[in-house]
Amino acid sequence: MEHKLMQVIKIEGHEADDVIATLVGQVLQSGYRVVIASPDKDFKQLLSEDVQLVIPLEELERWSFYTLKHYMAQYNCDPCCDLSLRCIVGDQADGVPGIQHLAPGFGQKTALKLIKKHGSLENLLKTAAVRTVGRQYAQDALTKHADYLRRNYEILSLRRGHLITLLYCDP
Template sequence: MVQANMMHVAVHVPSLASVSSIKPRSRTQKIKPGVVCAVFDQTVGGQLLIDKEKSKSRRRVFFLDVNPLCYEGSTPSLQSFGHWVSLFFREVSHTDPVIAVLDGEGGCEHRRRLLPSYKAHRRKFIGLLNGSQRFSRGHVGRSRQFIMDVLGKCHVPVVKIEGHEADDVVATLVDQVLQRDYRVVIASPDKDFKQLISEDVQLVMPLKDLERWSFYTLKHYIAQYNCDPHSDLSLRCIMGDEVDGVPGIQHVVPGFGRKTALKLLKKHGSLENLLNAAAVRTVGRPYAQEALTKYADYLRRNYEVLALRRDIGVHLEEEWLVERNTSNDSIILSDFFGSMQETQKVTRQNRYHFSSG
């Protein structure tokens, strides 16, 4: 594995070798009511979700969003990482190129300078961990290196850019991949990636209840939200995002609700178009008009916080687009789970000796 460091960009690139293409196995999966997803290249309701002819002519590149896979709920878990990655290699990506992306140190700071409440709950959680677990920082560092080593041995390049979140790195690289006429699949449970969905960009999400990865396409997005991804991002900027600590306009104008926001965005298309229109003419009822003019900077700040950046200083390497060599997968993942079992055994023994002493 070769490690390159430049401009505060840490990229771990394994030696990639071309291998014969393996066709995905056809499987029939049941989908729970209310879950809008496609399980692999299957059909739902009798309609084909993926254009088979198009998929044959244009290869896919997968982006693996590593950080959220390393948690079981809010608890850090290498076991969770191993579980989802092994399923991902076995059932989803096969020999397609995979690029893994990690959050860089201080990745949230830019957005926190704009909005101090951004992902504030995550800081509190980390603070509790550091206060309750000795040497937690060193443990996190060793775990991250362990994860990078596993991915590297499975011939997956790992990209980590200091000062930037993985979401923005992925968004930047997605544009570069599309320019090379590939299709993109982003493997992540993060809803922020939905703003990137298009005919050429899909998501594949880990669904815990179903214990499998499931594809999510532009058709599913439109069926679920009844709007295009850009309009939905504008809606989130108006209504806020409680999970990420982004307050909506209802915090300052209680009467401005989702129904009003949807109506205005349907007419104007985007937040910026709406704000520009409100600056020169009446676009709605007096309370909405006043809110859009008085709190325009508030809403634009929300947009800057929630919109993914596509200008990060990272460049796609041609060797990342080579078919992935899967020859190491079985033994590397087997060793990984064996190591996890041994670690758990030692931990239980230490706890027993500590409690007995």
Template sequence: MAEASANIGVNFPPFLNSSSPTFLPSRTLKPEFPLTSKLKPNTWRTKPLNLTAFAPSSRLTSAAFTQTDDGKFQPRIEADNSRTGRVFFLDVNPLCYQGSKPSLRNFGRWVSIFFEEVSHSDPVIAVFDGEGGSEHRRLLLPSYKAHRIKFTRPPSSKRFTKGNFRTSYQVIRDALRSCNVPVVRVEGHEADDVIATLVEQVLQRGVRVVVASPDKDFKQLISEDIQLVMPLPELNRWSFYTLRHYLAQYNCDPCSDLSLRCIMGDEVDGVPGIQHVAPGFGRKTALKLLKKHGSLENLLSAAAIRTVGKPYAQDALTKYAEYLRTNYKVLALRRDVDVQFQDEWLVERDRRNDSTILSKFVENNDRNLLVQPSKQV
């Protein structure tokens, strides 16, 4: 079951949609009158913003887009979006590394910037990987994240003893709770799947979502109601990534993102692409076929009954169909985790003690003394 705890209070700034590819910090806006713990639409006074309007559905399909004469994809504008407020999901585990090395100090630094420049007083829910969360994917594909390391309890040393030692997870959890952030961890599930499940529940409440993570897996969720915000180490800041940015980068329907990754593979996560078994099958071919057929399953189904491309592509799609379907099962985010979003999380976060708590956290963990790498389980 999920572990969750927080001491939190009221209010919602509006959800901002950036059309700029550069970093855009959140704005703290004053309400016209105090809000109760329930959401009240149309209560925020904002200055007009030159933003792109997107279709109202949170689940994007090919029908939500039009393709211009020059081949560019554009979101189809149907109506104003009525969602109000926003909730941040903080993907904790990737922030606990500096490069490939575990680093509690790195987590403290990024969270400090996140609270100060991005989330402000908006609700934040922190999600950890559960123990054994990758196991069902590794059963499908043994190479999945096989090279990863995780935080674990190091053996006894002169500096720390069993009596006074707390695991890295407990240290981070306690700091987040002190900053009035609910903490969620579901054993047997990765944070990605927990977040994807909770995102669906938040959207049903009429609230928009921002996922804070460097993990590209979350691009398969992106829509007009779901944004990403990613840490940029080279600039020492977080940067929003929106539907508009996705279309500019990939020039394809976001629904195709997962299918494209299944074909091309994901070397970081240990998921081999089709080029390992069919070297001539490249990204250009994959994009062309997906733009025509919409999804990997549609493409494979079509290839099973008729010719969909050049002989090398046709042969690869028919011969390695199950290979690609396995990639899909591994890379697709699950939305059926046994976890429930709590309505009390939809309140303003008390941030008054952020600076003191996180400064102390960074100072105490400056040398990463509580971290020991080991093989992930």
């Protein structure tokens, strides 16, 4: 991976995806576009017109671009909803279970509908605390497991703002 045009960055005590999220912000502020090559679904929350992913397609044994348009076509919502959605349905790769095992029937379809309507997990949980947001099983799950879902949010959130100095080189 070491190459004269590629910088290897390691920060003790920080996860690589958090370091990458920080670097993405710095690169965007400098006016550049970003392409992240990774199978990590956590990076979907960074997608924008200026941030694309290159993800492996194992069945085709190749990598493919995954853009904001792909995300919108797949989920019909903004990528900022991705984190909230994964808090409810879980993220197997990160070892974070959703609430399906606590509330049978509360799957991706229900979660996506509610997140699209309320915009974020926190808005959904605040609304569920004061009025009905959906079917009874969903309402019960959201009010009973709000702390669990907030914990998932903390675990799955990319942490930005690490003190990293990125050196730019002319190719």
